[in-house]
Amino acid sequence: EDQVTQSPEALRLQEGESSSLNCSYTVSGLRGLFWYRQDPGKGPEFLFTLYSAGEEKEKERLKATLTKKESFLHITAPKPEDSATYLCAVVWNTGKLIFGQGTTLQVKP
C-alpha cells in the first residue's frame, strides 16, 4: 500500500537551532513530492516540488532534498515565524495527492 510517513510528529526548536524534518514514502512511480506549510485554520501553502532523486530546492531558511525513499526539509536558523505544520505529499499516478500526517514545528524565541 502506498504510504507517506512524516517524522517527527512535533518538533520544538529554539530560535536559530537548525534541524530537519523527514518524509518517507512507499509509492511506486513517483511523479512528484510536495512540501507545504499549513498555518492553523488555513489551507496548505506551497513550498517546494521535487521530481527526482538527488534534486534539491531552497527558499530562504528552507531546503528540501529527495532520495529514492525519502525527502528531508532542512530548516536553517529558524525564526518564530517559521512555526507551522509542514506537510509532505506525493502525487499518485492519477494526479491526486497523498499526504503525510505532518510535522508541527514550534520555534521559541
Added chain:
Amino acid sequence: EPEVTQTPSHQVTQMGQEVILRCVPISNHLYFYWYRQILGQKVEFLVSFYNNEISEKSEIFDDQFSVERPDGSNFTLKIRSTKLEDSAMYFCASRTGGSNYGYTFGSGTRLTVV
C-alpha cells in the same frame, strides 16, 4: 498572485441538512479537487474533476456527496444529508494540468455539523 477562493470560511449546520461549499478555482486551471481534513488528522483526497466530469473519487465520496462546475468558474461540493462525522476542513484545489502537478489550495471551509 492568483488564488483559489472558498466560501463560506465557516459553516455550522444541523445534522441531516444539505450544505453546499463553494470554490472559485484559478481561471486557467483545468483540474479541480476537493480534499478534507478532520481535526488532528491527515489531509485526505475526496474527488477530482476534469473536463466537466469526475475523474476519480475516494471511498469517502459516497452518494451523499456531489460536485458541480455549473458556470465555468465556480466549483461546488454538496453534501446532501450531513452527519456529525462530516465535520472537517474542506479544501478546494486546482492545477493547470499535464505534467504540471503544481496545486493551489484555497483557505478552506470549516464545516461543523451539530
